[in-house]
Every structure is written in C-alpha cells, then in structure tokens.
Amino acid sequence: MSEQREYASFLATRRAEICERIDAAARRSGRDEGEVEAIAVSKTVGPDEVLLARRAGWGRFGENRPQELGRKLEALGGLPEMAGVRFDMIGNLQKNKINQVIGRVALIHSISSAHLAEAVSTRCEARGIVADVLLEVNVSGEASKSGFSPDEVRATAEALVALPGIDVRGLMTMAPAGDPDAARRTFSGLRELACELRGRTGLPLETLSCGMSDDFEIAVEEGSTLVRLGRCVFDRGFALGGRAERG
Ligand SMILES: *Cc1c(COP(=O)(O)O)cnc(C)c1O
Numbered sequence: 001m002s003e004q005r006e007y008a009s010f011l012a013t014r015r016a017e018i019c020e021r022i023d024a025a026a027r028r029s030g031r032d033e034g035e036v037e038a039i040a041v042s043k044t045v046g047p048d049e050v051l052l053a054r055r056a057g058w059g060r061f062g063e064n065r066p067q068e069l070g071r072k073l074e075a076l077g078g079l080p081e082m083a084g085v086r087f088d089m090i091g092n093l094q095k096n097k098i099n100q101v102i103g104r105v106a107l108i109h110s111i112s113s114a115h116l117a118e119a120v121s122t123r124c125e126a127r128g129i130v131a132d133v134l135l136e137v138n139v140s141g142e143a144s145k146s147g148f149s150p151d152e153v154r155a156t157a158e159a160l161v162a163l164p165g166i167d168v169r170g171l172m173t174m175a176p177a178g179d180p181d182a183a184r185r186t187f188s189g190l191r192e193l194a195c196e197l198r199g200r201t202g203l204p205l206e207t208l209s210c211g212m213s214d215d216f217e218i219a220v221e222e223g224s225t226l227v228r229l230g231r232c233v234f235d236r237g238f239a240l241g242g243r244a245e246r247g
Contacts, residue, residue, distance in 0.1 A: 004052070010236055011056035017240055018216075018232060025220035036220050039088055041212075041230035043068060047075035049234060054081055062109070062228050064091020066100040073104060090172075090209075090228055092146060095119045102131050109172040109209050109228070112136040112146045114156045117163060124165030131165065134172040134209050139189040142176055150193055154200070161201050170194065170207030170225070175215055183215040187222035213238060 023033040040058040042050045043065065050061060050072060063069040069087060076082045086106035093101060093110055101108065102124050111117050111133045124131045135157075136147035148156070153171075161168050173190045175183035187210050194205050211219025211227035219227055231238045 007049075007236075008052050008055065011053050011058075011233070014233065014240070015053075015056050015058065018229065021217055021241065022220055022227065025217040029221045029223075031220070031223075035225055036227065037225065038216075038227045038229055039090070040233045041090065041228050042072065042234070043091070044230060045234050047072050050076060051079070051081065053233065054085060058233070059084065060086045060088065060106070062088045062090040062230075064089070064110075066093070066097040069104065070100060093120075098123050103127060103129055106132065107169065107207075108133045110134070110136045110146075111160075111166070111168075112148065114148075114152070114160065117160050117166060121163035121165030129165070130167050132169050133166045134170050134207060135160065135168060136172045137190060137193060139173045139193070140176050140182060140186045145174055147173070150189070153193065153197070157197050157201050161203055168201075168203060168205070170205045170209065171197075172209035174212070175210065175219075177214065180215065180218060184218050184222060187211070187215075187219045187224060191223035217241075 018038060022036050022038060026033045026036055039060045039062040040053050041062040043063055063072065069089065088107045088109060089101050089105045090109045093116060098120055108131055120131055135153055137153050138145045138147035138149055171190055171194050173186055175186040190208055190210055194208055198205050207226055208224050209226040209228060211224045213229055213232035216227040216229060232240055
C-alpha cells in the first residue's frame with residue numbers, strides 16, 4: 001500500500017474506534033449515543049490530511065489559529081467533497097483577528113472574556129450576522145488556562161446573552177493534563193455550571209465542549225456534547241485509551 005492509502009486506512013479504522021468509545025462512554029452514563037459529537041482538531045495537519053479525514057468520515061474540524069483556518073478554507077473550501085463540512089474556532093482569539101474568523105466558522109468555542117464577547121458581537125453586528133459562540137470557562141482554576149472564572153461567568157452571563165451579535169450556545173473548558181480525577185471534576189463542574197446558568201438566563205446552553213484525546217471518555221461520562229480530538233484522530237503514534245482508561 002502507498003503511504004497515503006495506509007494513512008487513509010488508519011484514519012478510518014481510528015475513527016471507528018473513537019466513535020465506538022464515545023458511544024460506550026455515553027451508554028455507561030445512561031446517555032443517548034446521538035447526544036455527543038466529535039470534532040477533528042486539524043491544527044497540526046495540512047489540508048491534504050483534512051481531506052483524507054473527510055473521506056474517512058469526519059465532518060467537523062477545529063482550528064486554533066485564524067491564519068491556519070484561512071489557509072485550510074482557501075485550499076479546501078471549493079471542493080465538492082468538502083460540501084457541508086464545518087470548521088470551528090477552538091483557540092485563543094485576539095481582537096485584531098476577529099474579522100478573519102466571523103462568518104467563516106460554525107462555532108467559536110473560545111470566548112474567554114466579556115471584553116472579547118463584546119468585540120465579537122460588535123463586529124458581527126457591523127456585518128449583519130450573528131455568531132454562535134461558547135463561553136470558555138476556566139473551571140479547574142489553573143493559572144495557565146484562559147477563560148472566565150466560574151464566578152465571572154455567573155456575574156456576566158445575563159449581559160453576555162443579551163449581546164445582539166452573538167448567540168451563546170453553551171460552555172467550553174479544558175481539563176488539567178495527565179490527571180483523570182481532576183479532569184472528571186472539571187467536566188462535572190462545567191456541567192453543573194451550565195445547569196445553574198440555564199436557570200439564570202433561560203437559555204438552553206445545550207453545548208458542552210469538553211474532552212480531548214487523553215480524556216474524552218471521561219468527558220462524555222460527565223455530560224460533554226462536543227469532544228475536540230486532535231492527536232488521537234491524526235497521530236498514528238497515539239495509543240487510544242492509554243491514559244483515559246478507567247481503572
Ligand atoms: C489542540 C486542542 C485540542 C485537541 O487536543 P488533543 O489532545 O490533540 O486531542 C482540543 N482543544 C483545544 C482548544 C486545542 O487547542
């Protein structure tokens with residue numbers, strides 16, 4: 001087999017394994033399998049790999065840099081095979097890059113401050129569009145992580161959902177790396193916070209974006225509706241279930 005065919009075959013096999021693990025985690029926690037969607041985070045691969053992943057069945061991709069997002073969209077946007085494919089913005093968004101992102105992505109996961117929410121809303125209003133967004137919350141409280149603190153999001157949620165240029169669809173978080181128990185607490189904390197904010201804002205806040213390659217099964221068990229998977233999708237060296245396995 002050629003290198004490319006071998007990689008295509010890896011992508012398809014791996015996707016099936018990931019979907020099976022997501023479904024199994026959903027069943028373990030009494031959830032409906034259809035409630036959980038997975039995004040292939042393509043930030044470390046090029047347009048060719050994205051196309052192969054598309055052929056392997058992935059329909060939703062995540063990028064963390066506006067410039068790289070633009071590169072992928074330019075390379076792939078017009079291809080018939082990519083029809084219906086969505087790209088999400090999952091990484092830190094600087095205010096001067098907002099215009100490169102709005103109108104091009106299906107969902108912005110990473111609204112990490114009230115300031116940024118207002119700036120995105122203003123720019124969307126100027127273009128006559130409304131952007132679907134998630135509020136990124138630093139549930140674990142690690143200094144290295146960006147996002148609203150839970151208290152900030154409690155204090156500002158009502159003002160943020162009133163902004164006319166954004167539609168707040170839910171919450172996003174990142175768990176501490178390499179600590180399954182801390183990851184579980186982070187994800188359950190996100191779920192509880194969303195529950196509280198639903199009561200406060202009256203919004204459905206139906207999307208909980210959490211879980212990455214190392215911890216997506218824990219995230220699904222704790223209520224994630226959208227897992228963001230990079231290495232486990234694209235990297236042949238990644239051992240699926242290695243660190244995420246429960247004892
Ligand atoms: C890179 C990235 C991911 C995917 O991480 P993996 O560990 O490779 O699955 C998910 N979310 C965000 C915000 C990322 O930057």
